Amino acid sequence: MKTFGPIEDNAREQLVRCQAAEDNAPAVLCADHHLGYSMPIGGVIGYEWLVSPSAVGYDIACGNMAVRTDALAKDINVATVMDDVWRSVSFGVGRKNAERVEHPVIDAIASSPVTFQRGLREMAAQQLGTVGSGNHYVDLFEDTNDGALWIGVHFGSRGFGHKTATWALDQCGTKDDSMDAPPVVISLGTQLGQDYLAGMEIAGQYAYAGREWVVGKVLSIIGAHATETIHNHHNFAWQETHGGRSLWVHRKGATPAFPGQRGFVGGTMGDNAVILEGVEHPESAEALYSTVHGAGRVISRRKATGKEKAAWTCGDYRNCDGWLPIVTEKGEDGSNPKCPKCGKKTQRGRRVISLGLVNWSKASADVRAKGVELRGAGADEAPECYKRLEDVLAYHGDTVRVLHVLRPIGVAMAGADVFDPFKD
Secondary structure (H helix, E strand, O other), X not given: OEEOOOOOHHHHHHHHHHHOOOOOOOEEEEEEEEOOOOOOEEEEEEEOOEEOHHHHOOOOOXXXXXEEEEEEHHHXXXXXXXXXXXXXXXXXXXXXXXXXXXXXXXXXXXXXXXXXXXXXXXXXXXXXXXXXXXXXXXXXXXXXXXXXXXXXXXXXXXXXXXXXXXXXHHHOOOOOXXXXXXXXXXXXXXXXXXXXXXXXXXXXXXXXXHHHHHHHHHHHHXXXXXXXXXXXXXXXXXXXXXXXXXXXXXXXXXXXXXXXXXXXXXXXXXXXXXEEEEOOOHHHHHOOOEEEOOOOEOOOHHXXXXXXXXXXXXXXXXXXXXXXXXXXXXXXXXXXXXXXXXXXXEEEEEEEEEEOOOXXXXXXXXXXXXXXXXXXXXXXXXXXXXXXHHHXXXXXXXXXXXXXXXEEEEEEEEXXXXXXXXXX
16 A cells, blocks of 8 residues: 555554455555544555446546636636626526536436436536535635636536446445445446446546536636646546556546646635646555545534534524424424423524534634635635645645646635535
């Protein structure tokens, strides 16, 4: 196993289990790694005879796209642009406007060789061009070298990919949905193995189409044109040759970085992102030509936000902290229960069980103080929840070269109150 940077033992153990599924399977832990479902985020595994839905992950073809524009960051009104982005691009579940995205990939879904996917056509059509939640974003950047304006987006195949992954795992009879579930692998010599590869490929086309539409929408808002484009998946399996062996290389939260291949890697909402390229180096070959896909999480979402549960909370919440369990029955006339402290009617709400580690008011103020126009987001995406990108890149040494350093000036993410069953 090739590793970069300090190692999280639980992530290493996950990858060791993935290696054991096939003899002589090469594996890599990138420096931004952390625990994932069955396979660590930031993990890479190469199989000769197997494909693994759990090593690709639920968000099939999640990835990053960045474009350099012909505009300068100083020449745009960032606040106005971000307001327009927030109005016209949809985050979470649902669509903010009636603008339906038309794309040939919807026809590919309708005629998919995987019968199950054909039934997802309408859902896929409705969600195409939506960003989702979690760590998915639409950002504006200023190139620290020449002031050029860049657009960067991060999201994947939405409910279409999630349901495709769930279908494949179900077909394998997977019952264990714990983080330490054993790897789910399928022989490439079976129909199911071929069906999964076909379904994964279509999910990849769908993710590419969605990111391209969102970037195009932001370009139209700005009135700019793209002069360079960088676009990669980081949750996918590719057939590649390494050490004379033909392998299906699964990268889960890892960016392909062959010599000269460029990638866009984001930091956090308050830290720089980079455009990098792979470099030929002995360690690059050991890494199966893979690198980081982001900064790497160090505080879990639950620990960052704290724990809440549904409850009946006092309608006079400014003056009374009374509450009742959500299972409390309504009155005979259908009215909400009365507050046990003041007698006023309650409303559906949430009660804090434990405080989170992140002070979101302070964290968001700090981000804005850096000159970032922030829309949405929440404590679970605060910069302190992540490692620093420059640190994780340093661990990868001469395997990559940074071409552009991008300073965030506009960040849009789903808000903390957005529910999304396909959250990363």
